[in-house]
């Protein structure tokens with residue numbers, strides 16, 4: 001059993017985004033880190049056709065004593081990591097509550113087929129209003145600066161760990177990144193992770 | 204995943220349900236595993252194949268589920284424990300073999316089949332409940348409630364299979380298959396060299412000796428029912444069936460599988476532990492009747508919670524009827540009473556709603572003012588329809604099809620099939636697909652439509668199939684078309700993988716499940732040998748492809764084949780193959796909202812890499828998403844989308 005404290009039983013993390021953004025990878029990393037810290041975790045991702053550009057949600061339920069079902073109960077999220085703004089708002093609509101902490105990448109991904117995307121400032125205001133604490137992290141922008149949008153999710157992972165809302169640290173995360181990324185890729189991903197930690201400290 | 208072959212009993216690792224199932228099969232000492240990819244079950248065989256050589260297992264992607272089942276059957280007949288995995292639809296394909304395999308039994312080495320159903324159809328175009336198939340086939344059935352239990356059940360299922368000499372099923376659902384959670388590993392079997400041998404006993408009138416021929420059936424049918432009774436006896440004592448709650452609960456919940464944790468959570472949330480008991484069944488067919496009867500006698504009210512069909516519900520009610528009058532004052536709630544639905548996924552919240560109504564309590568998920576605000580705020584959230592990936596070759600194919608059919612002008616259409624291109628009946632496929640049913644049905648249905656000339660039918664018919672689907676079920680339909688001279692075009696979208704389910708190899712790729720090289724079954728040569736007229740196109744050569752299509756359409760008569768060959772964009776990305784173009788939009792040439800094309804690129808072509816720059820109302824490339832396939836440059840009527848050769 002973990003020596004670390006858990007603020008609530010179970011503690012519910014949600015990662016929301018768009019299929020293809022890599023939320024399955026993110027949730028697997030977070031799940032593995034929590035397991036290494038001695039917690040019981042259930043990680044449920046959206047698989048299947050929604051992976052093709054639809055709206056996707058990963059649920060991570062953390063406990064010190066038992067394995068819970070994988071999906072978060074309505075209105076019971078403790079932390080939401082939003083990889084895209086309207087998807088973050090969608091998750092808040094279903095799982096939000098006055099105590100939820102939100103970390104969000106404010107870069108929109110437009111729905112296909114010409115559906116109109118709401119005014120971004122309006123979306124950001126709604127997110128802020130529906131959370132107890134909101135941190136905006138320009139992850140896509142930073143990833144593009146690093147030369148590849150693929151780093152967006154690892155930057156966000158850095159921000160999530162750096163925000164100190166979960167019982168995991170950089171030290172728990174490092175061996176997992178090492179196992180996953182070979183050689184030069186590791187270097188770049190550690191850089192991205194560090195960038196995320198830096199951004200959240202400033203957010 | 205490295206931990207799959209780890210010989211560290213007692214170690215806890217994070218495993219997806221499908222990986223836990225694979226580990227269970229490995230711990231059970233299987234020698235052969237066969238499957239056809241189908242979400243939510245695909246990762247089971249991928250996982251086994253990943254360690255197959257090391258663990259001395261023959262693991263294969265079979266061309267379809269029936270063959271997979273037969274491959275496993277063959278192994279068990281020769282004394283090697285075998286394993287199969289499939290999605291719910293796969294059970295239909297394989298059922299014909301199974302009906303007969305149940306007459307003969309599997310021999311001395313067990314055979315276990317893992318079927319993962321898809322409540323809510325998250326990865327399927329139906330939400331069939333495979334348990335009903337198990338019941339009409341007369342096979343024993345287990346339902347795990349977690350990844351850990353899935354692993355243990357798979358192992359135990361071999362004991363059941365061998366004890367009763369029947370294929371034994373383990374039913375998962377998407378949430379079991381795809382949830383990752385803590386799993387404690389068990390022991391790996393000692394590596395004993397086991398010799399496969401086909402027993403040479405034969406006496407057609409003795410079911411014990413005539414092992415593997417399913418006739419004459421009257422001899423076998425009676426023993427089959429005796430085997431099921433034996434399985435029932437075993438199930439009565441199974442520790443996979445558990446009861447949690449008071450001795451005489453006011454309400455007894457009978458549940459199974461993934462729903463188990465929904466029930467425990469719902470009871471916890473409502474703090475109703477003193478009023479409600481939960482009977483969790485791990486063995487759901489044949490029903491452990493004595494155990495269930497005992498629990499029915501402790502209560503007056505029963506609620507059934509299970510995924511999809513009221514399977515356990517009906518079986519228990521049938522049992523209750525047989526126990527009358529002892530059961531006459533029981534009230535049953537569940538799908539029949541409308542407290543839960545026989546469709547869509549179940550959840551803790553749905554169980555809470557049912558309990559609130561039955562127990563007469565109240566529940567509030569979150570602060571009411573917040574709830575109102577949240578509901579209001581999300582009104583601005585747009586729908587996010589699924590789409591083909593940026594750079595997907597299918598988008599180019601559908602564009603060419605639409606164009607060619609328009610030019611032909613006789614209201615031609617597409618008979619669709621199962622795979623990423625199933626999106627063909629929605630916006631990403633420009634609504635070209637008009638039929639979609641089972642694997643291979645596009646070609647089958649086209650066969651029928653293509654022989655309606657004497658009834659005045661002259662619309663061109665294009666059947667679409669993916670490469671993997673082609674080998675799975677389209678081959679017979681193609682033979683049928685050539686033989687019966689049906690007039691249609693078969694488009695084979697050869698993108699080098701089973702993309703929808705996670706890029707598994709198939710007979711056309713030259714790779715085995717283990718990653719080793721394989722003989723390529725050349726689809727072009729196969730089609731030619733069957734006597735079809737065959738052409739090969741690259742859909743990204745949009746103009747040539749459209750022309751080729753149009754000329755094939757105009758040919759009318761006979762079965763014609765076009766292979767659309769271009770690698771799936773995600774496979775390219777996995778293999779680090781980049782496209783050659785860097786794209787930008789010439790803002791001067793793009794006419795934006797005033798363009799007569801009506802936002803052809805963003806609204807109609809709909810590649811995720813294209814967007815509207817709202818400030819100037821003109822098209823733009825989203826550099827985070829565009830992969831540089833160049834397609835949009837070909838369709839812009841104003842030549843405003845520019846491709847530069849980047850490499």
Ligand code: SF4
Nearest residue numbers: 592595623702771772
């Ligand atoms: S996975 Fe491949 S085939 Fe499927 S939509 Fe994406 S690019 Fe197309």
Ligand code: SF4
Nearest residue numbers: 810812829832833835
């Ligand atoms: S080039 Fe055009 S069609 Fe191809 S991925 Fe980029 S935006 Fe999409």
